[in-house]
Amino acid sequence: MIVTLILAAEAAFWVVLALGLATRYLLRWREVSTVLLVGLPVIDLALFLLTFLDLRGGATASWTHALAASYLGFSVGYGPSVVRWADARFLHRFAGGPKPLPAPKYGAARSRYEWVLCRRTLVSVAITFALISALKLFTDASGTGVFDQWYWKLGIAAAVNTAIAVSYTLRPKEPPAGAIVEDGRIVGWRIPQQQQP
Numbered sequence: 140m141i142v143t144l145i146l147a148a149e150a151a152f153w154v155v156l157a158l159g160l161a162t163r164y165l166l167r168w169r170e171v172s173t174v175l176l177v178g179l180p181v182i183d184l185a186l187f188l189l190t191f192l193d194l195r196g197g198a199t200a201s202w203t204h205a206l207a208a209s210y211l212g213f214s215v216g217y218g219p220s221v222v223r224w225a226d227a228r229f230l231h232r233f234a235g236g237p238k239p240l241p242a243p244k245y246g247a248a249r250s251r252y253e254w255v256l257c258r259r260t261l262v263s264v265a266i267t268f269a270l271i272s273a274l275k276l277f278t279d280a281s282g283t284g285v286f287d288q289w290y291w292k293l294g295i296a297a298a299v300n301t302a303i304a305v306s307y308t309l310r311p312k313e314p315p316a317g318a319i320v321e322d323g324r325i326v327g328w329r330i331p332q333q334q335q336p
Contacts, residue, residue, distance in 0.1 A: 145207055145210065148182050148185070158175055189207075199281050200284075202285055243324055245313065246313075252323070253303055
């Protein structure tokens with residue numbers, strides 16, 4: 140049952156996101172769009188509450204229950220950035236907006252970008268950890284030992300993201316020779332001067 144709910148919540152997230160952006164840029168219904176986009180976390184919250192009730196109702200805990208909690212953690216940590224990402228692309232494609240900039244690749248800008256991602260991951264991990272712990276402590280469900288494995292996965296995700304951010308801080312990626320870089324992105328190339336005879 141939980142797998143079906145997870146799939147339904149995932150589909151609902153993207154459908155509501157698309158509807159929110161379509162009402163904003165195609166129909167010019169900004170208020171309706173705002174309500175839809177602000178309501179996105181409600182989908183994952185509903186999934187978590189149904190997961191909680193499933194365990195309270197006597198279901199045996201499984202990795203799918205932990206995954207449902209992870210969806211809400213992801214929604215809190217990454218949800219706003221996912222909406223901004225989709226918004227910029229929808230604006231460009233359907234409303235004549237500017238082409239979205241790619242993520243920075245070089246230097247201090249890339250390091251800052253990686254730390255932003257790391258912060259989002261740490262928030263997601265902390266929320267998911269708290270939610271899984273709540274499922275474990277307040278449902279009296281059997282089989283919650285499976286959640287201990289999920290704690291390890293959360294720890295690994297946090298450690299990997301932190302290691303990546305540290306590596307880009309200690310050894311920033313250098314752009315190719317001759318590249319003109321602004322804010323970590325290549326914006327042009329220097330033309331080598333010809334040697335005078």
